[in-house]
Amino acid sequence: GAVVSQHPSWVICKSGTSVKIECRSLDFQATTMFWYRQFPKQSLMLMATSNEGSKATYEQGVEKDKFLINHASLTLSTLTVTSAHPEDSSFYICSARVLGLSYNEQFFGPGTRLTVL
Amino acid sequence: AQKVTQAQTEISVVEKEDVTLDCVYETRDTTYYLFWYKQPPSGELVFLIRRNSFDEQNEISGRYSWNFQKSTSSFNFTITASQVVDSAVYFCALRNGLLGGTSYGKLTFGQGTILTVHP
Numbered sequence: 001g002a003v004v005s006q007h008p009s010w011v012i013c014k015s016g017t018s019v020k021i022e023c024r025s026l027d028f029q030a031t032t033m034f035w036y037r038q039f040p041k042q043s044l045m046l047m048a049t050s051n052e053g054s055k056a057t058y059e060q061g062v063e064k065d066k067f068l069i070n071h072a073s074l075t076l077s078t079l080t081v082t083s084a085h086p087e088d089s090s091f092y093i094c095s096a097r098v099l100g101l102s103y104n105e106q107f108f109g110p111g112t113r114l115t116v117l
Numbered sequence: 118a119q120k121v122t123q124a125q126t127e128i129s130v131v132e133k134e135d136v137t138l139d140c141v142y143e144t145r146d147t148t149y150y151l152f153w154y155k156q157p158p159s160g161e162l163v164f165l166i167r168r169n170s171f172d173e174q175n176e177i178s179g180r181y182s183w184n185f186q187k188s189t190s191s192f193n194f195t196i197t198a199s200q201v202v203d204s205a206v207y208f209c210a211l212r213n214g215l216l217g218g219t220s221y222g223k224l225t226f227g228q229g230t231i232l233t234v235h236p
Binding site for chain 1: 161
C-alpha cells in the first residue's frame with residue numbers, strides 16, 4: 001500500500017512551452033502533498049507544500065507564477081512549469097502525506113525528469 | 118532554521134567492508150523526526166528509517182544500523198558487510214514534530230552521500 005505515482009516519468013520540451021506533472025496517491029488520501037526539485041548531484045529542495053482545497057505555500061525563492069500547483073482532490077496534485085526554460089531542467093519529485101497513517105508517514109513518487117531544450 | 122549536514126560527499130568501499138554515513142543536524146525544536154532515505158540510480162527515494170527525538174535507542178535492521186546521539190546532534194548510519202546493491206545516494210533528513218502550521222511535515226534534506234561499493 002501507500003503508493004504514489006507521477007506522470008510523466010520523463011518529458012522533453014521546447015523552451016517557452018508549459019509542462020504539467022501529475023502526482024497521484026493511488027491507495028490512500030493525501031491531505032498534503034509536497035513538491036521537490038533536485039538538480040544533478042544535488043539534494044532535494046522543497047519547492048512548495050499543497051493542501052487539498054487550498055492555495056499552495058511556496059518556499060522562499062520559488063516563483064509561484066512559474067510553478068503552478070493545484071491540489072484539487074485528495075489523490076491528485078499537479079505541478080505546471082509555465083514557459084519552461086533550460087534552467088528549469090531538473091528532477092521533480094512529489095510526496096504525499098497522511099496524518100498518522102503509518103511509521104513512514106510521507107510517501108514519495110518516482111520522480112519526473114524534465115529536460116527543456 | 119533547520120539544517121542537516123552530511124559532510125561526506127562521496128564514499129567508495131570494497132564489497133564486504135563496513136561503512137558509516139555521518140549525519141549532523143540543527144534544530145530549535147524539542148520534538149522532531151530524523152530520517153534516512155536511499156536514492157538508487159533510478160531516482161526513486163526509498164525510505165529506510167524514521168527516529169523521533171525522544172527515542173535514542175539505536176536500531177538494527179539486517180545489515181543496517183543507526184546510531185542516534187542527541188548530545189552531539191548526530192544520526193549516523195552504518196552498513197555492515199556492504200554489497201554492490203548498496204551503491205546509491207543516501208540522504209539524511211529532518212522534520213519538525215509540531216502539529217499544524219504551514220511548516221508541519223516539511224523535510225529538510227542533507228546534501229547526500231554518494232556510496233559506491235566495488236565488487
